[in-house]
Amino acid sequence: MRPGCVTSDMAKDTTGRLHVTVKTGGKRKLSSKLWLERQLNDPYVAQAKRDGFRSRAAYKLLEIDDKHHFLKRGISVIDLGAAPGGWSQIAAKRVGAADGKGRVVAIDLLAMPEIPGVTFAQLDFLAEDAPEKILKMMGGRADVVLSDMAANTTGHRKTDQLRILGLVEGAAAFAADVLNPGGTFVAKVFQSGADAELMTQLKRDFATVKHVKPASSRQDSSERYVLAMGFRGQPKALTSEQGGA
Incomplete structure (x- = not known):
């Protein structure tokens, strides 16, 4: 894997929803990995993109x-x-x-x-x-x-x-x-x-x-x-x- 390259696995969580788990290589910090996972699994982040808003806020x-x-x-x-x-x-x-x-x-x-x-x-x-x-x-x-x-x-x-x-x-x-x-x-x-x-x-x-x-x-x-x-x-x-x- 190239340094900084991000891959992910998808599986259903306990509620039956798909959950993305990020696998990282190189020097990516754990905090960055957790932040990226949270963004990928946040329904408001996805909804903001659909609605044309610049942030989930x-x-x-x-x-x-x-x-x-x-x-x-x-x-x-x-x-x-x-x-x-x-x-x-x-x-x-x-x-x-x-x-x-x-x-x-x-x-x-x-x-x-x-x-x-x-x-x-x-x-x-x-x-x-x-x-x-x-x-x-x-x-x-x-x-x-x-x-x-x-x-x-x-x-x-x-x-x-x-x-x-x-x-x-x-x-x-x-x-x-x-x-x-x-x-x-x-x-x-x-x-x-x-x-x-x-x-x-x-x-x-x-x-x-x-x-x-x-x-x-x-x-x-x-x-x-x-x-x-x-x-x-x-x-x-x-x-x-x-x-x-």
């Missing part, structure tokens, strides 16, 4: 919105850490961005191929001037801020938890700067969810705050989402360039 946003109905036609949405674009695709479709009814701005450090109805900005949303730049792009405030971001992991549990928390806190602070009154914030968290201090802040800024776990999240994953609706914070005043009076 699209179904998570679909499920959350089907239940809580915050992606309304004609509103403005900011998608943080958007690449490869699964959430932006769903947001654009539901708010009517491709038809000029709503608006979606996607942000990521990485480049992202164009999505109909989505304006993309390659920048760091944690930069001090990021809210001002994005508000100027949008011509006003957002009604929804989405974040399906996950920090790069080190394998050191405490360090990883701090990185994840810092990213969610940054996204929440960004949302408080750019949301319209009544707006919604959705962000990925892990394990027990957002920590107590962040939850306290969100409950001050939003009318309702809860944790949700869509069925399309992998069963063995600790990910959850914090859903904050009814923004009632006091955002900074808009300048005329950002769409204010």
